[in-house]
Amino acid sequence: MNPTLTALASMTLAATLSLTALHANAQQTPRAKGIESAGYVWNTPDPDLNRALDYKASAKRGKVAYKICKGCHLPDGTGKADALYPQLAGQHTTVMLKQMMDIRAGRRDNPKMAPFVGDWIVTAEELADISAYLKSLPPPVNNAKGDGASLAQGKALYEKDCAVCHGKSGEGDGKKFYPMVANQHYGYLLRETRESRDQGRRNASPEMVKVLKGYTDADVAAVSDYMSRLSVAKK
Numbered sequence: 237m238n239p240t241l242t243a244l245a246s247m248t249l250a251a252t253l254s255l256t257a258l259h260a261n262a263q264q265t266p267r268a269k270g271i272e273s274a275g276y277v278w279n280t281p282d283p284d285l286n287r288a289l290d291y292k293a294s295a296k297r298g299k300v301a302y303k304i305c306k307g308c309h310l311p312d313g314t315g316k317a318d319a320l321y322p323q324l325a326g327q328h329t330t331v332m333l334k335q336m337m338d339i340r341a342g343r344r345d346n347p348k349m350a351p352f353v354g355d356w357i358v359t360a361e362e363l364a365d366i367s368a369y370l371k372s373l374p375p376p377v378n379n380a381k382g383d384g385a386s387l388a389q390g391k392a393l394y395e396k397d398c399a400v401c402h403g404k405s406g407e408g409d410g411k412k413f414y415p416m417v418a419n420q421h422y423g424y425l426l427r428e429t430r431e432s433r434d435q436g437r438r439n440a441s442p443e444m445v446k447v448l449k450g451y452t453d454a455d456v457a458a459v460s461d462y463m464s465r466l467s468v469a470k471k
């Protein structure tokens with residue numbers, strides 16, 4: 237074979253292999269009803285989540301249990317911008333617990349992380365401890381930002397459509413399970429906003445999806461850049 241053909245053949249082989257791996261993973265990952273299903277109700281009562289929410293959590297115990305998460309979310313909880321690992325420092329405990337229980341039940345797809353939050357690895361109580369620990373850490377001021385090209389557009393969109401739930405400063409609302417979007421990495425915000433619009437984030441709030449439906453990719457980028465500059469960090 238000529239060199240180009242050989243390269244092509246090995247690329248095809250690599251693609252087939254990674255598809256096979258994905259397939260194997262999909263079979264192991266639990267799957268529950270999400271936004272694509274008729275009758276989907278956002279945040280339906282989940283016994284595992286309720287157990288974690290009722291538990292008297294300890295940040296001190298959480299610091300120890302957090303060791304299995306550090307490789308991806310980093311010791312200070314600030315995640316990895318380039319790998320799309322979200323920053324978690326200062327995030328609401330209710331938000332983190334809902335997201336982890338959704339991943340564990342198969343309502344939010346996260347094949348990379350699913351093996352680390354399975355109930356055979358961590359209990360609901362340990363996840364509550366870990367969330368208490370992460371909540372106590374300071375959110376990063378040096379989170380990744382967008383290119384700054386459309387901030388006026390981003391601000392207008394955010395204030396019109398998003399602030400009502402995520403807060404004027406991006407602080408979110410723990411009581412309502414609305415995530416803090418301030419101090420989060422741009423790439424992750426972009427991805428989650430786009431995935432929510434396109435219903436790839438299967439546990440998303442239908443009210444939010446309704447708002448996002450009319451968003452172009454440029455709108456998504458502009459609003460994500462604006463969000464990435466919101467901050468609740470102490471100066």
Ligand code: HEC
Pocket residue numbers: 302304305306307308309320321322324327331332333335336345346348349352353358366415427
């Ligand atoms: C192999 C890497 C990896 C490990 C280990 C891992 N995570 Fe994650 N985590 C991710 C990725 C990737 C995402 C975002 C997935 C997406 O984009 O939907 C995520 C998302 C999350 C979220 C949702 C954040 C949000 O704002 O919605 C929480 C909470 C979380 N992780 C907590 C944990 C905890 C606690 C542990 C340890 C028990 C852990 N993670 C271990 C990769 C990992």
Ligand code: HEC
Pocket residue numbers: 322334393394397398399400401402413414415416417424425426428429439440441443444447448459460
């Ligand atoms: C009705 C309230 C509501 C509105 C309005 C809303 N959101 Fe959300 N948003 C949510 C909820 C609830 C979640 C978490 C969904 C879930 O359970 O996965 C979320 C999640 C997100 C996330 C992912 C955060 C994370 O940590 O993973 C981003 C990014 C986001 N919203 C952006 C937006 C943008 C941009 C707008 C405006 C165009 C918007 N939202 C409007 C309620 C809302």
